[in-house]
Amino acid sequence: MSGAAWLAAAVVALCVLMAGGGVAMFVRDLRQQRVARHLQGALQARAGASERQEQTPPAHWWSGLEILGRRLSDGRLGALLLAGEDRLLLDQAGWNDRTGTALYLGARVTLALFFALLAVVLAAPRGPTAAVAIVGALAAGVLLPKIVLRSWAARIRKRAAEELPLLVDLLRLLQGVGFSMDQSLQMLGEQLGGALPVLGRELREANTAYARGRSRPQSLRRLGESFGSDDLRSLVQVIVQVSQHGGSVQEPLRQFAERLREQRRASLKERVGKLSVKMTVVMMLTLLPALMLVLGGPAIIALSSAMSRMN
Numbered sequence: 470m471s472g473a474a475w476l477a478a479a480v481v482a483l484c485v486l487m488a489g490g491g492v493a494m495f496v497r498d499l500r501q502q503r504v505a506r507h508l509q510g511a512l513q514a515r516a517g518a519s520e521r522q523e524q525t526p527p528a529h530w531w532s533g534l535e536i537l538g539r540r541l542s543d544g545r546l547g548a549l550l551l552a553g554e555d556r557l558l559l560d561q562a563g564w565n566d567r568t569g570t571a572l573y574l575g576a577r578v579t580l581a582l583f584f585a586l587l588a589v590v591l592a593a594p595r596g597p598t599a600a601v602a603i604v605g606a607l608a609a610g611v612l613l614p615k616i617v618l619r620s621w622a623a624r625i626r627k628r629a630a631e632e633l634p635l636l637v638d639l640l641r642l643l644q645g646v647g648f649s650m651d652q653s654l655q656m657l658g659e660q661l662g663g664a665l666p667v668l669g670r671e672l673r674e675a676n677t678a679y680a681r682g683r684s685r686p687q688s689l690r691r692l693g694e695s696f697g698s699d700d701l702r703s704l705v706q707v708i709v710q711v712s713q714h715g716g717s718v719q720e721p722l723r724q725f726a727e728r729l730r731e732q733r734r735a736s737l738k739e740r741v742g743k744l745s746v747k748m749t750v751v752m753m754l755t756l757l758p759a760l761m762l763v764l765g766g767p768a769i770i771a772l773s774s775a776m777s778r779m780n
Contacts, residue, residue: 534579538571541578550577555615560695561622563670573614581610629667629696634729636668637704641722650712651679668692685712700729 541547551574559565559573584606592602639661643653658676662669671692678688686709693705704725711718 534575535568535571536575537578538573538575539567541574542567542571546578547574550574550611555618557695558615558618558622560691561625562618563625573618576614577611579610580613581607584610625667626696626698629701630698632665632668633698633700633704634726634733636665637722637726637729639664641719641726644718644722650708650718654708671695685709700725700732 538547542551551570555573556565556570559569562569564570564573585603588602588606589599636657639657640653643656644650648656654672655676657665658669658672662673665672675688675692679685689705689709693702707718707721707725
C-alpha cells in the first residue's frame with residue numbers, strides 16, 4: 470500500500486474517532502441536560518410546596534397556647550411557673566423542649582384565667598368572697614396542668630421500671646453475640662426501640678448526643694437521673710465503665726438481672742400481701758352480712774311466726 474493510501478486511512482480513522490468523540494460528548498450533554506431538568510423540576514416542586522405551606526400554615530388548637538408560652542418563658546412569670554420540679558416532670562414525660570415548655574406554660578396561664586373568669590361569672594361573689602374565689606380559681610388553674618403532668622410522669626416512670634429487665638436481657642444478648650457497647654446501644658435505640666418504647670427513646674437521644682460530640686457519661690446522664698431509679702442509675706454506671714475501660718460485661722449484667730428479678734419477686738409478694746388484707750376488709754363488709762342473713766334468716770322467720778301465733 471502506498472503512502473497516500475496510508476495517509477487516507479489515517480485521516481479516515483481520525484475522522485471516525487472525532488465523530489465518535491463528538492457523538493459521546495453530545496450524548497453526555499443530553500444526559501446532563503436531562504438530569505439538570507429533573508433537578509430543577511424537583512427544586513421548583515419543593516419550593517412550591519414550601520411556599521404553599523408558608524401561605525397556609527397548619528392551624529392547631531394548641532398554637533395559641535404555644536405562642537403565649539413562648540412569650541411568657543423569657544419573663545419573670547415564666548420563671549415562677551416553671552420551677553425545677555416542673556422541668557424534671559417535663560423531662561420524664563419527654564416534653565422538655567421549647568415546644569413542650571411553651572405549651573405547659575400556656576396551659577397553666579390559660580386555665581388560671583379561664584377558671585377565674587368562670588368563678589366570677591357563675592358564682593358572682595361580692596366583697597371578700599370575690600377575692601377568695603378568684604384566688605382559689607387561679608390556684609386551681611395553675612395546679613391542674615401540674616397534677617396531670619405529674620400523673621403522666623408517674624406512668625412513664627412505671628413503664629421505664631417495667632422495661633428495665635428487658636433492657637438488661639437484650640444488652641446481655643447483644644454483648645454475647647460479639648457486639649461492642651456502642652453497637653449494642655445503637656441497636657437497642659434504633660432497631661429494638663419497639664420493644665422498649667420509653668427506654669428506647671432515651672437511648673436514641675443518648676446516641677444522638679454521643680454522635681454530636683458529647684462523651685458517653687454526658688450522653689447517658691439524662692437516662693440515669695431523669696427517672697429517679699437507682700437500678701437504672703447503676704446500669705448507666707456499668708455501661709459507662711465498660712465504655713471507658715473495656716472488659717467483660719456478661720457477669721455484671723447477669724448479676725444485675727438476677728437482682729432485678731429478686732426485687733420484682735419481692736415487690737409482687739408485697740402487693741399480694743396488701744391485696745389479701747384489702748380483700749379481707751371487703752369480705753367483712755360484703756360477705757359477712759349476707760352469710761349472717763342466710764344463717765339467721767330461717768330462725769328469725771320462725772321466731773316471728775311463733776310470736777304472731779301467740780298473739
